[in-house]
Amino acid sequence: MEGLDELISGGFPKNRVVLVIGGPGAGKTILATQFLYKGLTNFNENGVLVSLDEGKEHFFAEMKKFGWDFKAAECEGKFNFVDATRLSRVAILKEKMLKEETNSLRGKELQIDKLIAEIQEAIKKVNAKRVVIDTLASLFYRFLDPIERRTASVDLIEALSDLGATVLVTTELGHLGLKRKILEEEFLVHGVIMMQTLYSGGSATRGLQVQKMRGVSVNTNLVPYTIDRNGIEIFSSMTMFSQK
């Protein structure tokens, strides 16, 4: 991806798990999808998107707006969409209304195991080299207990490290700003990219920072990025703060 490749010398390291953290509307889904699309079109690397947020048709329609035709890629056997929306927030609300019994820990563990198996299967089908999980934050709503949540995240991230693909996992941060709580997941993954909106004098600027990327040299400056009808553009040679 233009801009991001310059921040991470040579682009994302292969066979690694990278966490993309950002608030609502930061552009996590677009960034992760752009990574998949670039793989398909520029590097002949097939992809899998695991969505916990939205169904396939909605995803196809949203991404078509950027000119990214995932439906065609699916028809060509280059792309696989894993619909995991049953684990989404909306699904949980519905379950609660239906009073379904899915709250036992055993039931939830099985759901993660099932999801991992589904992801492995989807990758095998198209021989995917790039995988996106959007978004881990959805699991937070299912696993309200911090220990359960930790176990689920660890299981999932461990399984993802073992897939032979480069994996981007999106997640949310409770509160934005430069002072923040570190998410436990950040220690488990190989790389962390942070997307945030900074406010100054009534104007807002989007900023991206590669916080860590094990084994490669990275530029950890907070740099501006924009979102437009072509997707995300990262201005890697600029910084958000002028040097004095």
Ligand SMILES: Nc1ncnc2c1ncn2[C@@H]1O[C@H](COP(=O)(O)OP(=O)(O)OP(=O)(O)O)[C@@H](O)[C@H]1O
């Ligand atoms: N064509 C466009 N031009 C400018 N901005 C756009 C365009 N399309 C989308 N955006 C911006 O992109 C953002 C949404 O991006 P995206 O869905 O990737 O965010 P997200 O971080 O995944 O959000 P969520 O937490 O809701 O999943 C919105 O803030 C929207 O304003």
Ligand SMILES: [Mg+2]
């Ligand atoms: Mg999103």
